[in-house]
Amino acid sequence: MRTAQYPSEGGCDCKAIRYRVTAKPMFVHCCHCRWCQRETGSAFVINAILEADRVELLAGTPEVIDTPSNSGRGQKIARCPTCKVAVWSTYSMPMFRFVRVGTLDDPDIAPPDVHIFTMSKQQWFELPPSSLAFVEYYDSSKVWPAESLERRAAALAKAPST
Numbered sequence: 001m002r003t004a005q006y007p008s009e010g011g012c013d014c015k016a017i018r019y020r021v022t023a024k025p026m027f028v029h030c031c032h033c034r035w036c037q038r039e040t041g042s043a044f045v046i047n048a049i050l051e052a053d054r055v056e057l058l059a060g061t062p063e064v065i066d067t068p069s070n071s072g073r074g075q076k077i078a079r080c081p082t083c084k085v086a087v088w089s090t091y092s093m094p095m096f097r098f099v100r101v102g103t104l105d106d107p108d109i110a111p112p113d114v115h116i117f118t119m120s121k122q123q124w125f126e127l128p129p130s131s132l133a134f135v136e137y138y139d140s141s142k143v144w145p146a147e148s149l150e151r152r153a154a155a156l157a158k159a160p161s162t
Contacts, residue, residue, distance in 0.1 A: 012103065015059075016080050019057050026152060029049065029098075030115045043122040044115075048101050053095075060081075064077070064078050086103075087100055087103045095159045096155065115133040
C-alpha cells in the first residue's frame with residue numbers, strides 16, 4: 001500500500017462540489033449497518049472521520065438533507081445539488097465530518113481502520129482476515145490511536161456548549 005498524501009481533494013461526479021481534506025482522517029469506518037446500506041444503495045459505506053474545519057469547500061455549495069438514523073438523532077447528508085452524490089455527513093456532533101471515501105480523487109489513501117455493524121453485513125462479503133471488526137459499534141477510547149483521540153478531544157473542546 002502506498003503512503004497517503006494529505007492534503008487531498010475530492011468531489012462529486014459532475015465536479016460542481018469540490019473539497020479538500022487538509023489532514024489524515026482521525027479514523028476510517030466501513031459501516032455495514034442496514035441504514036448505510038439503504039442510504040447508499042450498496043453493501044456498506046466507507047467514511048473518513050475528520051474535524052469539520054479540516055474539510056475545506058473549494059467549489060459549490062452542498063445541499064444538506066436531514067435523514068433519519070438508527071440512533072434516532074438523524075444525520076445531515078451533504079449532497080451535490082446537481083448530481084446528488086453524497087460527499088459527507090454529520091451526525092449529532094457537527095464539528096466532525098464523515099467524508100465519503102469514494103468521493104476522494106484517490107480513495108485508495110483511506111482504507112478502513114475498522115468494520116462496524118458486521119451483524120448486518122451482506123453474507124456474501126468476507127471481511128479481510130486481519131481486519132478489526134465489531135458486531136455493532138465500539139468504544140473509540142479503546143480503539144483509536146492516541147493522536148486521533150487527542151484531535152477528537154481538541155475539536156470537542158472548541159465546540160460551543162449547548
